[in-house]
Amino acid sequence: MRTSTLLTLLSSLLPIAIQQVAAAPLAERGVNVGWPYGSQKIRGVNLGGWLLLEPWITPSLFRATNNDGIVDEYTFCQYQDRGVASAALKNHWETFIVENDIKWLSEAGLNHIRIPIGFWAYDVSGGEPYIQGAAEYLDRAIGWARKYNVKVILDLHGAPGSQNGFDNSGVRGAANWATNSNNVYRAKKVVETLSRKYSDPYYWQVVTMLALLNEPATFQNDQLLQTTRQYWYDAYGAARYPWVPEGSASKSGLALVISDGFQPLNTFNGFMTEPNFESVFIDTHNYQVFNDDYQTWDQNRHIRGICDRAKTYAQSPLWLMVGEWSLASTDCAFWLNGRGIGARYDGTYPYSPRVGSCQGKSGKGGxxxxxxxxxxxxFWDVQTQSYEANGQGWVFWTWKTEEAAEWSYQTGLINGWIPYNPNEHLTSYQQVCN
Structure with missing residues (x-):
């Protein structure tokens, strides 16, 4: 097929509102992703805070700057001597995640890793101060994943201008991604770059999924919501057919992931469904910490909250995975809400009433x-069982932290509140949730 013909076809196809249909069985799907999604559950963990900095995951990196104005990776690179920042980043990339981490999580029964990365690993054409180099370490992790038979979910975690204003997008503050069409275009081109490289047969059965953009905060305004909805169509085309710029109509075999953008799942009824859109997952994140009400919940209420929400997952019009969740029941983790910002639970977050002391709620777990x-x-038992029963599986946030044990899968394994065998449960979610 000629490139011009393909582009015409895509432009007419992608904006169409498709009638809602059930997710097609694997055998009927037109792409071969190298993993039996639909018949085998995702059991994974995020490598958060590694190739995209988050102050609460590695507070030591930010404390070492002696600058309270350094609150994200953007300012980490902007407000330090470039050589100092570059050396700190390289040391972090070299040491925070190593081969033994992938071996360890594989031996603990996990079959996927989700690797967040920022757009700036591939594009700083907008003059952003970010220091490049993370892409090399992504390839290193993929090599380790191949060795230990772990599948990789590539995750575009930060877009130009920020899609949510969270520090985990690279820059804290306003969400300006949707206010500039060039920001949106650049994000799409990074997706195309990732798909073109990792759709190569060399990566088949290793890199199996590509998340097109993490957590766009579509609740903030209608422009962000509408821009994101169109972006899913455009980014799907760029990722499914990444060789169009070279004149090829070849199709990528990656499963493609869109975020729910903090919207109810029923708002995706009829959206990007089979057969016109192939192997599309929706990623939802489940945290019970980021408002005042959650802080007042007791243990049983937190468990019930999981039961109630997980039941809605079974109604998803697209294959669903819970791509982020944790064992946190408070926001007590140091700097969880941002560098220099306190916790709702102990009343140090602006305008939040105090519920109690954070002592013994977070930290290193001792x-x-x-x-x-x-x-x-x-909490682990009920969440993992619920997410597998009502969706395609789960990816815990995150593998490793310095000072937030309730957020660390590794620390949970060491201390015994997470089992080495994911099939081992002490609590039946069916008894708790029904």
């Missing part, structure tokens, strides 16, 4: 009570 550890195990 002062966790046995009752709290038992709750963490129940």
């Amino acid at each position: 002062d966790f009570s046995q009752d709290y550890k038992n709750f963490l195990r129940r």
Whole structure:
């Protein structure tokens, strides 16, 4: 097919509102992603805070700057001597995640890793101060994943201008991604670059999924919502047919992931469904910490909250995975809400009423009570079972932290509130949730 003909076809196809249909069985799907999605569950973990900095995951990196104005990766690169920042980043990339981490999580029964990366690993044409180099380490991790038979979900976690204003997008503050069409175009081109490279047969059965953009904050305004909806169509075309610029109509075999953007799942009824859109997943994130109400919930209410929300996942019009979740039941993790910002739970977050002390709720875990550890195990049991029963599986946030044990899969394994066998449950979600 000529390139011009393909582009005409795509431009007419992608904006169409497709009638809602059930997710097609694997055998009927037109792309071969190298993993039996639909018959085998995703059990994974995020490598958060590695190739895209987050102050709460590695506070030591930010403390070492002695500059309270350095609150994200953008300012980390902007407000330090470039040589100092570059050396710190390289050391972090070299040491925070190593081969033994991938071996460890594989031996713990996990079959996927989700690797967040920012657009700037591939494009700083907008004059952003970011320091490049993370792409090399992404390839290193993919090599380790191949060795230990772990599948890789590539995740575009930060877009030009920021899609949400969170520090995990690279820059904290306003969400300006949707206000500039060039920002949107640049994000799409990064997706195209990732798909073109990792759709190569060399990566088949290793890199199996590509997330087109993490957590666009579509609740903020209608422009962001509408821009994101159109972006899913455009980014799908760029990722499914990444060789169009070279004149080829070849199709990528990657499963493609869109975010729910904090919107109800029923708003995606009829959106990007089979057969016109192939192997599209929707990614939802489930945290019970980021408002005042959650801080007042007791342990049983947190468990019930998981049960209630997970039941809605079974109604998803697209294959669904819970791409981020944790064992946190408070926002007590140091700098979780941003560098220099306190916690709602202990009343140090602006305008939030105090519920109690954060002592024993977060930190390295040495002062966790046995009752709290038992709750963490129940919370893990109920979430993992619920997400597998009502969706295609789960990816925990995150593998490693410096000072937030309730957010660290690795720390949970070490301390016993996460089992080494994901099939091992002490609590049945069916008994708790029904």
